[in-house]
Amino acid sequence: MANDPLGYSPDVWKQFAELGWLALPIPEEFGGLGGGAVEIGILMEAFGRGLVSEPYVATIVLGASLIDRCGSMAQKQASLPKIADGSLKLAFAHSERAARFDLAKVATAANKTAQGWRLAGSKIAVLDGHAADEIIVSALIHDHHGPSGRIGLFLVRATEPGLVISDYPRLGGGRACNIDLADVHLPEDALLGDGHDALPAIEWAVDRTMAALGAEAVGIMQTLLDTTLEYTKIRKQFGRPLSANQVIRHRLADMAMQVDESRSMALRAALKVDAAPVERARAASGAKAKIGKCARFVGEQSIQLHGGMGVTEELEVGAYFKRLVAFDTLFGGSAHHYGRHAQLGRTA
Amino acid sequence: MDLTFNAEERAFQSEVRGFIAKNLTEEMKRATALTPSVFSDPDIGMAWQRALHRQGWGAPGWPVEYGGPGWTPAQRWIFETESARAGVPNVNVMGVKMVGPVIIGFGNPEQKNFYLPRILSGEDYWCQGYSEPGSGSDLSSLKTRAVRDGDDYIINGTKIWTTHAHHANRMFALVRTSDGPRQQDGISFILIDMKTPGITTRPILTIGGDHEVNQVFFDDVRVPVANRVGEEGKGWTYGKYLLEFERGSGIASAKLREGLKAIADLAESDLTGRAIDSPDIATRISEVEVDIDALEMTELRVLSALQTGQNPGAVSSILKLRNSEIRQAVTRLGADVIGHDALAVEPMRPLYKLNHEPAIPEDMLTVVPEYLNGRAYTIFGGTSEIQRDIIAKMMLGI
Numbered sequence A: 001m002a003n004d005p006l007g008y009s010p011d012v013w014k015q016f017a018e019l020g021w022l023a024l025p026i027p028e029e030f031g032g033l034g035g036g037a038v039e040i041g042i043l044m045e046a047f048g049r050g051l052v053s054e055p056y057v058a059t060i061v062l063g064a065s066l067i068d069r070c071g072s073m074a075q076k077q078a079s080l081p082k083i084a085d086g087s088l089k090l091a092f093a094h095s096e097r098a099a100r101f102d103l104a105k106v107a108t109a110a111n112k113t114a115q116g117w118r119l120a121g122s123k124i125a126v127l128d129g130h131a132a133d134e135i136i137v138s139a140l141i142h143d144h145h146g147p148s149g150r151i152g153l154f155l156v157r158a159t160e161p162g163l164v165i166s167d168y169p170r171l172g173g174g175r176a177c178n179i180d181l182a183d184v185h186l187p188e189d190a191l192l193g194d195g196h197d198a199l200p201a202i203e204w205a206v207d208r209t210m211a212a213l214g215a216e217a218v219g220i221m222q223t224l225l226d227t228t229l230e231y232t233k234i235r236k237q238f239g240r241p242l243s244a245n246q247v248i249r250h251r252l253a254d255m256a257m258q259v260d261e262s263r264s265m266a267l268r269a270a271l272k273v274d275a276a277p278v279e280r281a282r283a284a285s286g287a288k289a290k291i292g293k294c295a296r297f298v299g300e301q302s303i304q305l306h307g308g309m310g311v312t313e314e315l316e317v318g319a320y321f322k323r324l325v326a327f328d329t330l331f332g333g334s335a336h337h338y339g340r341h342a343q344l345g346r347t348a
Numbered sequence B: 001m002d003l004t005f006n007a008e009e010r011a012f013q014s015e016v017r018g019f020i021a022k023n024l025t026e027e028m029k030r031a032t033a034l035t036p037s038v039f040s041d042p043d044i045g046m047a048w049q050r051a052l053h054r055q056g057w058g059a060p061g062w063p064v065e066y067g068g069p070g071w072t073p074a075q076r077w078i079f080e081t082e083s084a085r086a087g088v089p090n091v092n093v094m095g096v097k098m099v100g101p102v103i104i105g106f107g108n109p110e111q112k113n114f115y116l117p118r119i120l121s122g123e124d125y126w127c128q129g130y131s132e133p134g135s136g137s138d139l140s141s142l143k144t145r146a147v148r149d150g151d152d153y154i155i156n157g158t159k160i161w162t163t164h165a166h167h168a169n170r171m172f173a174l175v176r177t178s179d180g181p182r183q184q185d186g187i188s189f190i191l192i193d194m195k196t197p198g199i200t201t202r203p204i205l206t207i208g209g210d211h212e213v214n215q216v217f218f219d220d221v222r223v224p225v226a227n228r229v230g231e232e233g234k235g236w237t238y239g240k241y242l243l244e245f246e247r248g249s250g251i252a253s254a255k256l257r258e259g260l261k262a263i264a265d266l267a268e269s270d271l272t273g274r275a276i277d278s279p280d281i282a283t284r285i286s287e288v289e290v291d292i293d294a295l296e297m298t299e300l301r302v303l304s305a306l307q308t309g310q311n312p313g314a315v316s317s318i319l320k321l322r323n324s325e326i327r328q329a330v331t332r333l334g335a336d337v338i339g340h341d342a343l344a345v346e347p348m349r350p351l352y353k354l355n356h357e358p359a360i361p362e363d364m365l366t367v368v369p370e371y372l373n374g375r376a377y378t379i380f381g382g383t384s385e386i387q388r389d390i391i392a393k394m395m396l397g398i
Helices: A010-019 A037-049 A056-070 A073-085 A199-234 A246-271 A277-311 A317-329 A334-347 B007-023 B026-033 B042-055 B073-086 B094-106 B109-121 B235-248 B253-267 B279-307 B315-337 B339-343 B367-378 B384-395
Strands: A090-093 A109-112 A116-127 A134-143 A146-157 A163-169 A175-187 B126-129 B145-149 B152-160 B170-176 B187-193 B199-205 B211-224
Touching: A037 A056, A037 A199, A037 A246, A056 A073, A056 A090, A056 A116, A056 A134, A056 A146, A056 A199, A090 A116, A109 A146, A116 A134, A116 A146, A134 A175, A146 A175, A146 A199, A199 A246, A199 A277, A199 A317, A246 A277, A246 B279, A246 B315, A246 B384, A277 A317, A277 A334, A277 B279, A334 B279, B007 B042, B007 B073, B026 B042, B042 B109, B073 B253, B073 B279, B094 B109, B094 B126, B094 B170, B094 B187, B094 B235, B145 B170, B152 B170, B152 B187, B170 B235, B187 B211, B187 B235, B253 B279, B253 B315, B279 B315, B315 B339, B315 B367, B315 B384, B339 B367
Parallel strands: A090 A134, A109 A134, B126 B170
Antiparallel strands: A109 A116, A116 A175, A134 A146, A163 A175, B145 B152, B152 B211, B170 B187, B199 B211
16 A cells, blocks of 8 residues: 555545545535534544545545635535535645644745735645645735734645645555645635634634544554454464453453543544534544544554564554554644643633 | 433423422532542431432332332433532432342332332431452352241351441341352342341441441341342342442443542642642643543443443443543542642541541542542452453453
């Protein structure tokens, strides 16, 4: 997979469209099914079980959500039906090196010009940017007075002159990229919506995404638990199966318990995606932090119980583990999100 | 699945709040907050039980024909959550939640007619005779023996960790009536009047300084055979049935949340020099809060599964394990939050009837005793190690 320059299968993407999975969260008026976060979670858990690497999160959970929330009627009509039928793939370019996990920190600049906008800056860790037809780029809006303090979201064609994508194989499957924008000129209507500060929408979309990724992590953990459990029944040492040893049985019990707690947290975050911002954010950060912690434990112990073979590329265990590490890292790890949870609690 | 209540449930919630506001006295509330052991003393706990009974809410889990209120799982959730929020007394569960279901499930009509009303009204106060000095986790190795003599059994032996034996007028006990091929065979479930000659009780102080548990000795204690529940020798089955109630009554998160709130309030107070301003403490509060969120969600998942007729099974072991571990995390956090005030020992009990000014603020008095006594949570009702054995066997099939 790491050597596959595409990182996913266009045929599978087509099947996703036929099954209605791409239309799932898109409103019915734009050719979607109007599903919610709980339905997305069910799908994501199944994706996790199979270690699916199609650009679903980038296009559907991040991309379509942002357009649906921020876009004008014309922008929604132009994009959402095409996302639903599989003919438009998106990515969201937001993170910057200097910002670490701070969603509010954007240095990429969007300068107002006579014809529209001029974007300049650098983005990192853009999920599936190489596969996208269009990329949603966040930038600090500069008007003729200088920086406005408002973040805007701009819809940029992947082929736009001045936009350079450097993509790389992503830990745990799929691909990601860094993007440089050197004086990318865009028309007026590349800006999503009316130029209100997009930070609340970005936080909303990332919280939704963390809920969805949490469900995916649950699926990954469940597969690791099932696989490891099976292995400890078959593998014999000292004349008996590994699972006959109490220390192994208790380790597996702890793993099962943490998978179950993670399932509860992912469901909780999904049920709260449309709650008031602080409640939603605390549920999302709580889930991200807790599931991240459980994911490391379940992943690391799956390798431990497979012994030396667990450390090799010959078993799938390693691939599943790496996807969990990527999950814990994306949008900030456990420590970051316990911190955000605590911070939000004090401002609540 | 939905996290919001419907109109009927909201109306019930108001009813519960109204009942609590009318019946929970300041004295009961303060005594409960200042009790660092598991259960309220009987004067406080039974006052609350009588109030619940007057309302018809004395035994939420019982069938309607025996005096249960016939609540839906959602109503039980609301009742438990509102009770925890308000800080109602912790009524000893040995009667309503433990021996009650066994008598309902396996008792004869005379036993049901005699005992159940007295449990509901709080007239009888029960203790549990299970563990013995030589039989902890390996409970079925118990040796207290009941030998048949005409219409009586003569009981000899000893029971330990007997919560509130010094208050109870009745005990339900597992005793050995014969020796079978397996050690689980030959155990009988028997109801004993604590005033019977030959019973003596020795107090055991726990490390937090509280007298909650005891050792009970039986020296030729004569108990009518009519006091046996179910068949002779089948007591292990009934005893295990009861243990499932002890572990998985299922709604613990609300109490944990109140416990954490009390600690967070202290952390935000000048009494602790605003411990919460330390990022380490703030983050640990969040970690515990998130663990409570996860447990609450699991409880709700179990509840909604029960509503659609599924069996929760070994998940009661997960609930017990997580509840006990989080409880300990809350109390550990508390002991850290109060800083140097954790050094002060207040030996007098009960803490709500001190006749002197304590060395530390009243809100802190229970913190260290709760931490110390709280080590028992992962030991009683089947240790964490036993629960992990159950999860491995019943859930994972190994």
